[in-house]
Amino acid sequence: MSPFVRGRLAALSLCAATAQAHLSLRALPLLLAAAVAPPLGAQAEPLAPSAFVVKPYLQIGRNLSPTTLHLLWHTPDESADWAVETRPTSSAAWTRAGAPQRTRVAVAGVTPRWVLNAALTGLPAGGEFEYRLLRNDHPVFSAKALAPKAAEQTYRFVAFGDVGAGTAEQKAMALRAWLSKPDLVVVPGDIVYEYGLVSEYDKNFWPTYNADEPSGSGVPLMRRVPMFTVPGNHDIDNRDLDRFPDGLAYYFFWDQPLNGPTGTEGGPIVPKLTANETNRRQFLAAAGDAYPRMANYSFDYGNTHWTVLDSNPYVDWTNKELQAWVAHDLASATQATWRIVTFHHPGFNSSNEHLEQQHMRLLAPIFEAGKVDLVLSGHLHNYQRTFPMTFKVQKNGAGTLLMGGKDGTRVRGRVVNGRWTLDKNFDGETQTKPQGVIYVVTGAGGKELYDVDQNDAPDSWQPFTKTFVSNVHSLTIVDVKAQSLHLQQVTAEGRELDAFTITK
Template sequence: MKFLFISFIALLSFSATAQNNPDFIVTPYLQIGSTPTPQSLQVLWHASKTDAVWLAEYKTTSGKWMKAEAQTTTPISTAGMEPFIIYTASFKSLIPGSSFMYRISKNSKVVFSVEAKAPKSATQSFRFIASGDMGAGTKEAKQIANGIYKANPDFVAFAGDLVYDYGLMSEYKTKFWPIYNADKVNETGVPLMQSIPFVGAVGNHDVDTKDLDKYPDALAYYLFWDQPLNGPVGQAGGAFVPVLKASDANRKAFTDAAGDKYPRMANFSFNYGNAHWTVIDADTYVDWTDSTLRAWVADDLANSKDITWHFVLYHHPGFSSSREHFEQQQMRLLAPVFEKGNVDIVFNGHVHNYQRSFPLHFKPDNKGTLMVGGKDNKTVRGRVVNGTWTLDKTFDGKTNTKPNGVIYIVSGAGGQTLYNPEQQSQPDTWQKFTDKFISTIHSFTMVDINGKNLKLRQVDVNGNEVDAIDITK
């Protein structure tokens, strides 16, 4: 089946500065911010350190330009890089679900203007894209970006590995901004982030590089993204915050720039439409046997029990049939928490293909076996978690659209080299919990929410629908 896209251009007219506009290092892009609401978005842009006076303005259907609220600056002074400034401003009076205009002026001259989408309210239908491992800068990543653009989503949920290979600011310059924050549709990328927000979960390629002396521009996630800060507070060397290696100067440069975002922005939650999202760090350094961390996830889900849909976003899948990364099962430990919290779908990346589980319930055996390796035999590779599962094989997403259990989606075919293409035609190699396995072509997950109805479609780089299910409440 060929999926019919609606052109984003037909729905959003825009005029934006060229990507190489000398006024910007990175042209404006949207984020949900630290305290997201249906009436608000954040706009960020990067520019050289100058004495220029910048102003962000926006207007809704009322037609009156308003000054953006709470405009701030964050100086970035990283060793080996030219200093620059990240500007942030808030649009706080948006009309949910409506288009709006915003513009950026430099020294009283408009240098950027674009039309964008306000977030949806709990009574409005919406579409989101979920995909991981899109930050490779490959031909396939660009094809996926073009497909997402044509699908005209309201936001993108990025399941980790936001940029390869080390999560560096310099890597964003070549593998991220040109693809997802281009000025227009071309062979390099698409103008997505200027008009809709991306929400990002951290992957191993985003946060595993912790040596700021070797890579002073590492951990760019904590500088370039603006997301909620309502997650658990951790301490370096604890259950979910690794220890940084850095000289005093490099440490200060990073922590001054990251501010409150480090390390708290690795775990957070937010609402969009009638859905609640829990976004967590699933990296191997995180100890999910820690009671404080598990309690935060449980409480977050319990506090959102009156919201219709519940989604969880993280990088490393607990339920995967791929031979690659099979030992990294640590996230299975949270299955009982997800089930008690009435989670509908868990979205993952890390494994570079598409997999959909049967709706399942899982009971782990004890705490699992920690796997270590590396030259020093101390590097944590993951945790093997055995247990028992109960599968709902009566759910088919067509005639039976009410699943009994959590559905786990691996959507890691966002641009990086595909894993285990041979397994697609070898169902005997799949785990019993796997219902669908597509590993011979890159693809992304598209979800439409309309009240108590959900449509999930997996779309490949050619626009073909390779999987589809409906869920009803």
């Protein structure tokens, strides 16, 4: 038996073990296909493990375009000269990117590291390209990747929230995401559990989504296509750096736009940090200009305008300036065919869990005026879809603020009453032009499921809910074309749970 076959059989054995414990055996043919397929995006040159703390992964960067991406990687706290080169095909000459920027992450509780960031420019819009890293002029890593799509190109994205828990279900859903061959990946919050720590990323996130080859334990997804993220409560709600000095790692590891509303600590958008002088200084040095602005941002990908919002309850979304920013952002997307908004806490939710957190309903009239097509959330560890709907907030327009915590001063959310109008003629098959906004919860990406008992109890659902699946983990696959958007919700085995099409 050849070494190649032995290696693949070993990978298959690992996949089968995961499947037996947590998946239907029907998934095995798909896992086998992943195990024997050429590992797109895997490294090409041998490399001592100590050269990387985290291997290269793609980011949309501060100013995404169809010909640009950013490449990040983490190295030990040591001196080395790094360079990045790209080429459109294996027969073309390598072109060197600009010198990478470096940020030292040195906070208490974890070993210091460097986060390096190189801009990749001149990419073939929507096409495949190669990149490689050189350490002290020696090639040490290479991969194939996909450049962002231009406005006239179709694309596929996958979405799954509430992921970085280190579970077998998380790994199974990661493999399904890889097999779906996306161009773009979005995580609508709760990137890692439980406190947004550097150590939690290292244990439960990078090994799953940035592995060397696809298997039952991880996939090379992030070195192949860009992933962007939405801050959830487990990512940035914890502001106690004295208790968790490696917390708020969201601001260390992601390179995303900084075009959202500005805010200062203690204001309506940014809560105060609890940190002694040393912990505050170390955090701010590692976060750089990402803190606090990267919690809200927007960008264009293909023919779609994406708006990302911080829905943590500490944000006061009754604030007129914040509402005006959202309205202006959507109104300015004049060249976009599709408008998608994503945030963590859903405003319209049928789960008994977190039913009281309705504060994001306050923005529904703004979404409607801004012609939003789809809203993606997480937070509930299941899948939910509303009918196309419009919502008129009750007369006072603010709802009832809910407080909690030991001292009764922690904001838990808002109950926001109002009147909804549902488009029940839309079926996503023959009637594909919705009257209103469709809200989707895709929070079954890896953490334990919520409200399984409600799966077969439609009388427990809210009237605006069209589909509710809480008894199986799943993710969202969306194919975006010039005049149509097709959504599928699928399990780890690829079984379809829901599907609909929107047309312009």
